[in-house]
Amino acid sequence: MAGEDLEWERSKISNQDINLLKRLGMMKKEDAIRFPSEESYPNPPMEYRVSFVDHLIRGLSAPIHDFLRGLLFVYGIQLHQLTPNSILHVSIFITLCECFLGVPPNWALWKRIFCLRRNGSHNASYNIGGVVICVRSDVDYFDVKFPDSVQGWRKRWLYIHEESANSIEHNIAPFDGSAKIQRRCSWDAEASKKEKTSTEALMSRIHQLQNTRGKELSGVQITAYFLRIRVQPLQARKNPLWTYAGANDANRLSNDLSVKDLEKLIRRISSLNKKDPIPSSCRVEPYSSANPLPRTILLWLPFLLFLRMEKSKKGPLSRMTIRKLHLFDDEGEIRAVDAAPRTSTSHTLLASDTLVEGEESSPPQRNVVTTTPPSSPLAPSPKRARIEMIVEPAPQLGGSSTSILDDPMVKELIRIGSQFVGYREYANRTEEKLAEANKRADTLAQQLKQSEAARKKAELVASEAKAEADEARAKTARVKDLQKRLEDAETALNEHRAAQADREQGILKRLKSQSRRTQNQTNQEFDLENPDNDPLLDALSYLELHGAEIREGVANASAGLSALFPYFFPKKEEPPTFLTLAKSFNSSDDLGLKMRQENMKIAVESTVALVADSQQSVDWMKVGDTNQIEQSRWRSLIKVAKPNTKKILAYLGIKPASTPSSSRPEV
Known part of the structure; x- marks a missing residue:
C-alpha cells in the first residue's frame, strides 16, 4: 500500500506547530489530537481520522460539518485528498452563507460557484492533495488571495478524534490511503435551471456584498472574521454562526488571539505580504445575536403537520387557534415567525396548506418570499437509525403564554420533520436515478454481449492475421538474409577481382621493368606474347x-x-x-673458444667460491701459479673432481651440458 502512495512519509510537526494548535484551542481536550510517532504511513487509532495542521488552521475540526461530509460523499473523495486552499474555500463559503446571507450552506449555490479539478501535471499526480476546489471561470466570486503553494503541508499530518453530536453521526469515512482518485460527473455538475432560479437572489446578494462602494466584502475579511471569533466553520455546531453570542458563545474553541498572532496566521494562509494591511473588521456587519436575522413569513414543516392535525380534529382552524400558535399578532395581522433553521439539512415551507418539498429559507431580505433548493448534499449515515413518524394527539395549547417554538416536543418534531423531508427527497431522487441506471445497465449489458461476440471474432481474426504476419516476417527475414549473403559474396568477389587485377598490373609493370633491365644487360627481351x-x-x-x-x-x-x-x-x-x-659472428676470433674460456672463467670463480664456502685453508698463490703445476698433476686433479662435477654444478645452480666437453683445459 505504501508503495503506491509515494507522497506519504514520516510526519514532521514542529514545536511551533504544536504551540499554534494549543493557542487556537485545538488541543483543549486531552484526546482531541494525537501526533504520529515514527510511522511513515498513517495508521490512525480507533475513532481517529487523518488530518493536517494546515487543514486545522483553515477552519477544520471534529466532528465534521454536515456540508463538508456531504461534499466528500457526493464527490467520492477523502479528506486527505483536498488541498489546504480547498479547505479554506469551504470554510469561507459556510461563513458567507451563515454570517452574511443568513441561510445554511446551500448546495445549489455551491454548484453555481465551484467545481473540482485534479491536482497534478503530465509528469506527476498526487493522492495527498490530489483534488482542488476551483471557482468556475464564468462566476464573479470573492478574491480570496490564496498563496500559490503551501510549502511542506503534506509532511505535517496528525490524527484528530472524531466525535458525535446530538446522537447524529457526523463522522466521515475511515481513512483509506490506497483509495485512488477517480473523477466523477459530480465534479463538474452544474446547477439546474430550477436551482439557478431559486438561488438568483443569493447570487445577487453576493454581488451586492462585493460591489457596494464603501462596504465591499472580500475573502480575506471573511477569513479574518471566523479566525477572530474563534469558531471553526467546518465543525458540526449546535447553533449556526448567525446566532454567535460573542465571548460566551458555546462554539468558541479559545479566547481571542492577540493582534500579532491573528495577523501572522492570516498572512500564513493567504498571499498577503508584510506590507499589505490586515482587516481589523468586516465592512459589512455579519449576522449574530447582536445583529439578528430579519424575520420572514416562513413556517417549518412540523407546524403545517400540526395545523393539519388540528383541522382533522376540529374542522377548519379558528382564528383563535392560529393566534395560539403565534401566527397572528393582537391586531389580527400575519405575524412573522423566526424561521432560523437548526441544522444545515433543515427545510422550510411557505405558510399554506400545500406541501412543497425540497425547498428552504430564502436570503435574509425583508418581506421577500422565495424558495431555495436543498442546503447540502445528503450523505447517508451508516449508523443513523430509521425514524418512524408517530402522530400523537395534539397538545392542549390552552392559554399558555409560552411560544410553541419553545416546546421540547415541537423542537423534536422540527428536527425529525426536516430530516424526513431531506431523506424523502433523497430517496425519490435515488429511485429515479436507480431506474435510469437499471435501464442504462440493461442497454449496456446488451451492448456488452454484442461487443463480447465481436471481441471474440476480432480476436480470432487477429490471431490468424498475427500468424500470417509472423510467417511473412519469417520469410522476409530469410529473403533478406539470402540477399545480404549474396551481396557479401558479390562484394568479396569484386574485391578479389580488383586485387587480382591490381596484382596482374603490378606483375606487368615489374615484367616491363625487368624487360628493360634485361634488355640493357643481355640485349634480350621477354617474350610476353609466347611466355611458355x-x-x-x-x-x-x-x-x-x-x-x-x-x-x-x-x-x-x-x-x-x-x-x-x-x-x-x-x-x-x-x-x-x-x-x-651476421658479420658479428664472422670475426677472425674463435667464438667457440672464447665462449669456453668465459665458461671456464665462471667455473673457476665458482670453484673458488665453493672452496671458500667449505672453509678449507688453500694456498691460492700456488693454485694461481699454473706453471708450477705439472700437467699430470693437473689432469689427476681433474680426474678426481670429475665424479663430483654434477654435484658441484647442482650446488652452484648450473645445468650441465648434454654433450661431453673437452677435458683439456684451455689456457
Whole structure:
C-alpha cells in the first residue's frame, strides 16, 4: 500500500506547530489530537481520522460539518485528498452563507460557484492533495488571495478524534490511503435551471456584498472574521454562526488571539505580504445575536403537520387557534415567525396548506418570499437509525403564554420533520436515478454481449492475421538474409577481382621493368606474347618461388643469431640489421673458444667460491701459479673432481651440458 502512495512519509510537526494548535484551542481536550510517532504511513487509532495542521488552521475540526461530509460523499473523495486552499474555500463559503446571507450552506449555490479539478501535471499526480476546489471561470466570486503553494503541508499530518453530536453521526469515512482518485460527473455538475432560479437572489446578494462602494466584502475579511471569533466553520455546531453570542458563545474553541498572532496566521494562509494591511473588521456587519436575522413569513414543516392535525380534529382552524400558535399578532395581522433553521439539512415551507418539498429559507431580505433548493448534499449515515413518524394527539395549547417554538416536543418534531423531508427527497431522487441506471445497465449489458461476440471474432481474426504476419516476417527475414549473403559474396568477389587485377598490373609493370633491365644487360627481351617457351620468364618464376623460402630462412637465421648474441657478446648491444648481426659472428676470433674460456672463467670463480664456502685453508698463490703445476698433476686433479662435477654444478645452480666437453683445459 505504501508503495503506491509515494507522497506519504514520516510526519514532521514542529514545536511551533504544536504551540499554534494549543493557542487556537485545538488541543483543549486531552484526546482531541494525537501526533504520529515514527510511522511513515498513517495508521490512525480507533475513532481517529487523518488530518493536517494546515487543514486545522483553515477552519477544520471534529466532528465534521454536515456540508463538508456531504461534499466528500457526493464527490467520492477523502479528506486527505483536498488541498489546504480547498479547505479554506469551504470554510469561507459556510461563513458567507451563515454570517452574511443568513441561510445554511446551500448546495445549489455551491454548484453555481465551484467545481473540482485534479491536482497534478503530465509528469506527476498526487493522492495527498490530489483534488482542488476551483471557482468556475464564468462566476464573479470573492478574491480570496490564496498563496500559490503551501510549502511542506503534506509532511505535517496528525490524527484528530472524531466525535458525535446530538446522537447524529457526523463522522466521515475511515481513512483509506490506497483509495485512488477517480473523477466523477459530480465534479463538474452544474446547477439546474430550477436551482439557478431559486438561488438568483443569493447570487445577487453576493454581488451586492462585493460591489457596494464603501462596504465591499472580500475573502480575506471573511477569513479574518471566523479566525477572530474563534469558531471553526467546518465543525458540526449546535447553533449556526448567525446566532454567535460573542465571548460566551458555546462554539468558541479559545479566547481571542492577540493582534500579532491573528495577523501572522492570516498572512500564513493567504498571499498577503508584510506590507499589505490586515482587516481589523468586516465592512459589512455579519449576522449574530447582536445583529439578528430579519424575520420572514416562513413556517417549518412540523407546524403545517400540526395545523393539519388540528383541522382533522376540529374542522377548519379558528382564528383563535392560529393566534395560539403565534401566527397572528393582537391586531389580527400575519405575524412573522423566526424561521432560523437548526441544522444545515433543515427545510422550510411557505405558510399554506400545500406541501412543497425540497425547498428552504430564502436570503435574509425583508418581506421577500422565495424558495431555495436543498442546503447540502445528503450523505447517508451508516449508523443513523430509521425514524418512524408517530402522530400523537395534539397538545392542549390552552392559554399558555409560552411560544410553541419553545416546546421540547415541537423542537423534536422540527428536527425529525426536516430530516424526513431531506431523506424523502433523497430517496425519490435515488429511485429515479436507480431506474435510469437499471435501464442504462440493461442497454449496456446488451451492448456488452454484442461487443463480447465481436471481441471474440476480432480476436480470432487477429490471431490468424498475427500468424500470417509472423510467417511473412519469417520469410522476409530469410529473403533478406539470402540477399545480404549474396551481396557479401558479390562484394568479396569484386574485391578479389580488383586485387587480382591490381596484382596482374603490378606483375606487368615489374615484367616491363625487368624487360628493360634485361634488355640493357643481355640485349634480350621477354617474350610476353609466347611466355611458355621464354627462359627468362621461367627464371623469374623460379626466383619468385624460392624467394619466399629465402626470406623465411633469413628470418629464422636472424632469430637464431639474436638468441645467441647475448651469450657470445654479453657486453655489446645487438645490431639493428641482419647483415650487421651476421658479420658479428664472422670475426677472425674463435667464438667457440672464447665462449669456453668465459665458461671456464665462471667455473673457476665458482670453484673458488665453493672452496671458500667449505672453509678449507688453500694456498691460492700456488693454485694461481699454473706453471708450477705439472700437467699430470693437473689432469689427476681433474680426474678426481670429475665424479663430483654434477654435484658441484647442482650446488652452484648450473645445468650441465648434454654433450661431453673437452677435458683439456684451455689456457
